Amino acid sequence: MPVIIPIFIMNRGCPNRCVYCNQCRTAGDYPGRMARDAFREEVHRWLNYARRKSDPVEIAFYGGNFTGMDPGDQEELLGMACEFVDQGAVRGIRVSTRPDALGEEALALLLRYGVGTVEVGAQSLDDDILERSLRGHTAADVVRTVAVLKSHGIRTGLHLMVGLPGDSPERFAFTVDRTVTLHPDMVRLHPTLVLQDTILAQAYLRGEYRPLGMKGAVAACKFALMRFERAGIPVIRMGLQTTGELEKAGSILAGPFHPAFRSLVEASIFFDMASFLIEEASAGGGEVTFFLAPKDVSAFRGQRNANVQCLRRAYALASLSILAEPAQERGSVVMTADGRRWRLDRRAVRERDIPAWWEKEEGREEGNVSVSPLPCRR
Numbered sequence: 200m201p202v203i204i205p206i207f208i209m210n211r212g213c214p215n216r217c218v219y220c221n222q223c224r225t226a227g228d229y230p231g232r233m234a235r236d237a238f239r240e241e242v243h244r245w246l247n248y249a250r251r252k253s254d255p256v257e258i259a260f261y262g263g264n265f266t267g268m269d270p271g272d273q274e275e276l277l278g279m280a281c282e283f284v285d286q287g288a289v290r291g292i293r294v295s296t297r298p299d300a301l302g303e304e305a306l307a308l309l310l311r312y313g314v315g316t317v318e319v320g321a322q323s324l325d326d327d328i329l330e331r332s333l334r335g336h337t338a339a340d341v342v343r344t345v346a347v348l349k350s351h352g353i354r355t356g357l358h359l360m361v362g363l364p365g366d367s368p369e370r371f372a373f374t375v376d377r378t379v380t381l382h383p384d385m386v387r388l389h390p391t392l393v394l395q396d397t398i399l400a401q402a403y404l405r406g407e408y409r410p411l412g413m414k415g416a417v418a419a420c421k422f423a424l425m426r427f428e429r430a431g432i433p434v435i436r437m438g439l440q441t442t443g444e445l446e447k448a449g450s451i452l453a454g455p456f457h458p459a460f461r462s463l464v465e466a467s468i469f470f471d472m473a474s475f476l477i478e479e480a481s482a483g484g485g486e487v488t489f490f491l492a493p494k495d496v497s498a499f500r501g502q503r504n505a506n507v508q509c510l511r512r513a514y515a516l517a518s519l520s521i522l523a524e525p526a527q528e529r530g531s532v533v534m535t536a537d538g539r540r541w542r543l544d545r546r547a548v549r550e551r552d553i554p555a556w557w558e559k560e561e562g563r564e565e566g567n568v569s570v571s572p573l574p575c576r577r
């Protein structure tokens with residue numbers, strides 16, 4: 200995974216405001232337009248940080264509809280980024296854009312400037328959810344855009360959201376299945392949050408929309424992560440990156456936000472694996488020892504040791520020990536109990552034992568939340 204230098208374009212090129220979107224909160228305190236000097240300063244700041252890592256660096260234009268901007272504005276930004284590519288300081292350029300904004304002219308411009316990756320804001324592949332979310336495009340637009348990008352050799356990412364208005368376990372599973380069929384090069388996955396100053400916030404305050412709870416969001420993302428991993432599609436991010444603006448009181452009205460959301464999902468997978476082994480071995484009430492790759496120990500324990508406490512309680516274990524085993528493959532769990540040994544690979548869990556993954560949320564409103572549109576620029 201490259202180090203990404205994010206440059207936020209703050210809703211530029213967006214034809215309307217999607218119900219959940221508030222770039223002022225998700226991007227943080229950021230200028231609406233970035234002057235050349237400020238751009239250079241920002242990139243140099245990131246390059247100083249990236250020097251401590253050996254990973255390649257890419258400049259990314261996020262937070263808007265890049266190919267929906269005026270072509271002159273696109274060229275200006277791509278030209279500024281290309282300076283760094285030409286110097287060899289940066290490996291490549293990526294942009295995020297809408298699935299209905301990639302015409303021939305826009306594609307030609309991206310190719311001319313050597314844009315290597317396009318991240319497409321799909322959010323869902325269910326037309327009803329897209330309509331309720333005021334996305335203004337269809338699932339067919341996503342399918343077409345992914346095909347065009349792939350046919351031109353551009354690495355393609357899909358952004359997906361779970362818990363949008365009208366979403367359900369079946370609909371989310373459908374989106375995940377269709378995404379697997381499209382086989383993008385990468386996926387980002389975000390639970391829907393109710394951010395201040397959004398259409399969704401208005402609907403939430405009127406009681407017309409209720410977000411997923413944390414348990415449901417973790418379960419849904421766990422399901423998706425497992426499906427994507429099995430299909431060989433990397434999930435490069437789960438949950439919004441926290442920003443100073445996002446952390447301010449009142450920025451998030453409701454929804455399953457956690458600054459380390461992915462770690463909750465990984466911990467949940469390990470919990471399922473440990474439960475499976477304990478049940479398989481009929482080790483409840485006994486003494487068990489788990490062996491893990493050193494880098495998996497923290498995820499296995501869970502936040503504040505939550506997994507260990509829950510396993511002890513759920514299976515009335517006399518003792519539960521965890522040992523780091525350097526030779527062990529990442530993602531695998533070995534358990535010893537009563538002189539016997541069991542091993543479980545993460546891939547095997549995916550095949551055999553995906554637990555119920557979407558909590559029952561009584562009264563979760565599926566209504567249409569569209570109200571008076573908000574301006575799409577600050």
Ligand code: SF4
Pocket residue numbers: 210213215216217220221222262263264297320575
């Ligand atoms: S396309 Fe929608 S979600 Fe994306 S930046 Fe524009 S308004 Fe926000």
